[in-house]
Amino acid sequence: MAAVLMFSACGGRGVHPHVAEPYPERLSAWHLFAGEPAALKPNAGVIPYDLNTPLFSDYATKYRFVWMPPGTSATYNETEVFDFPVGTIFSKTFAYPDADQGGKQRIIETRLLVNSRSGWVTLPYVWNREQTEATLDVAADPTTVHWVHPSGTRYTIDYVIPNTNQCKGCHDRSKIVTPIGPKARNLNKDFNYPDGRFNQLAYWTRIGYLKGAPPPDHAPKLAVWDDPASGSLDARARAYLEINCAHCHNPQGPANTTGLYLLAAQTDPMRLGLCKVPVSAGQGSGDLLFDVVGGKPEESILVHRMESTTPKVMMPELGRSMVHREGVALIREWIASMRGKCSEGRSGHL
């Protein structure tokens, strides 16, 4: 199976990796997809994947793919992003049902995260309205998107395509550009491949993309945030906070100056925000006193900031322009289930 996938990539129209500047102006130059570009039909060796709990991106449909150079593989890690070989390409394509075209899919952008010779590089490609090509734009303007929800509701958003610095703003571990999603706990799930439904860790191992992985039931697994069968309320809320917040809010992340750390494995309740006085939220605190108040989501700064769409108040800072109603509901439910009082102390003066 692995041999078939690898060798079929070798004749002419396989993926063209690039591991150094200059990077192609056009997405098509990478040959990630075969046939009509907007069909997103992956070329040989380009493997679709999914996460247990994904980042919220304004309800966009997101298509994720990974490709590794023939004969190479990632090395399994139990807690961190796998060690991927030079030449690895992650692509994430964002699309919406276009309200102006009867719900036909409109692809907005494809973000590439490429393991180059000098580390991971972030390359945003913006699709044209004709859906025939995507062009590299390091500092793209926002684009208006009119999209329609399956329920029929129409939305208009100012969709912000991140510039390459903004990519690095989240994909940052101790100032080194790093992928976020492909960790054991988020990949450990089944996926409907063209050739069958398989666990992703097992499939990647079988096709030679992953070495050193234990059997899936011995690997960590994040809950699915909106599937109560996949984990407790606490597990699901923690999974949600991890993927939406912990890329910045961890000791090695860009928000480490705040002391609020939201990885799913974090055990210290104060680091999770319980009765934590904000450090630099400023008006983002909404005049509330603590990040999380047990039993009181309406008094919790965490919820306030998730419910905001004002720059400076909203969290995450970038990556969304809408409120994730369902995510907020989960976190509200989670906080409501907590007990304990935050002592406000004597009202002080200095």
Next chain:
Amino acid sequence: MSKITVALFAVALSFTLCVSCARRDSGLAAGPDFQKRFQEALIGAKPGAVIDLPEGRLDMDRALSLSVDNVTIRGKGSDKTILSFKNQKSGPAGLTVTSSGFTIEDLAIEDTKGDALKINGANGVTVRRVRAEWTDGPSEKNGSYGIYPVQCKNVLIEDSASIGAADAGIYVGQSSNIIVRRSRAEANVAGIEIENSQFADVYENKATHNTGGILVFNLPDLPVKGGGNTRVFNNEIAENNTQNFGAKGSMVAKVPTGTGVIVLATNHVEVFKNTIRDNNTANVSVISYFTTGNPINDASYYPFPEAIYVHDNVISGGGAAPSGEYADALAPVVGKPMPAILFDGIVNPVKLGPGKRLPDDLRICIQNNGDANFMNYDAGGHFKHVSRDLKPYNCSLAPLSAVNLPAAAAAPPAGGN
């Protein structure tokens, strides 16, 4: 002249002329797409690049960011090159910098939704003749910080200004080796703040019409702890009586309106040769963290101010309209005007030696401040044993050493001015 001499002369001349033009990589013109071109220039800059900005009011609706080392951004003057974020739609700050060797000069950043200029984790920062301002005046809707290096090393902020910040105008946090000089902080909640930082010199600044003029703080729960070794000298700290407009519940919201200088739980602080006047709660306040009223959950945090040397300041006026808990609890006991120098009186009992005194090198020393009066208001004992006696504080401490920045940070750039 012989041909050779002419040739040599020409070569020498061309070298001289080109010293200042060697690195003019990017002169941006105003016009449509300016912010896209500016951001592209910031992304595509190579280390050593100088990005020249045009004159004009340049409208920005999105945040800018820089992550390339050794880049200089240079405007035509803080009254001439104005990055206006009045219509900002996305992004938390005006300009966020995460790279080292950064220089920014001669421009203004106005009306950002969040912080104006944030520099995070840089080694080598120079901010020169930069104005951060919220042009509608003090408001809780303004961004938190004007000029905001955090977790940086070797920081120089000079000849700059910050006006209207809803937390601190010029704020240096969790950093080391810092000079803030010849700058102006007006109408912020905190004018100039040094927080959880080591080795800072704050001098020849004007902090006026803020809520609190100059704050030297050491707080718990932050990744970088143990602030200390700060000198505050030759500043004018006056009329800081603007009503506190900080976010409710934040630390800065607790600063009483009308405070000149506050030293909070920081060790080795020297406050000297300042003119501190007409601050209506207290001209100088030295306090422990207990006085904030916040519980302490951080086992490694040291909440007491020690080795604080307040000397040779010219202090006058103020204390006439004390604010907050001072007004409610203390002023009736003490009367008005409040004394010029206040100390909450809370010391670490473990450190007290014979005679219930701190060791000589850890004392609070207050000397030669003219006839500025004083009070230890016994916050630990609910104001029961207030004392105006300066004798226990009539001591001196070894002067702190000057901050030395690496030459590259301290000197004006070649061809500059």
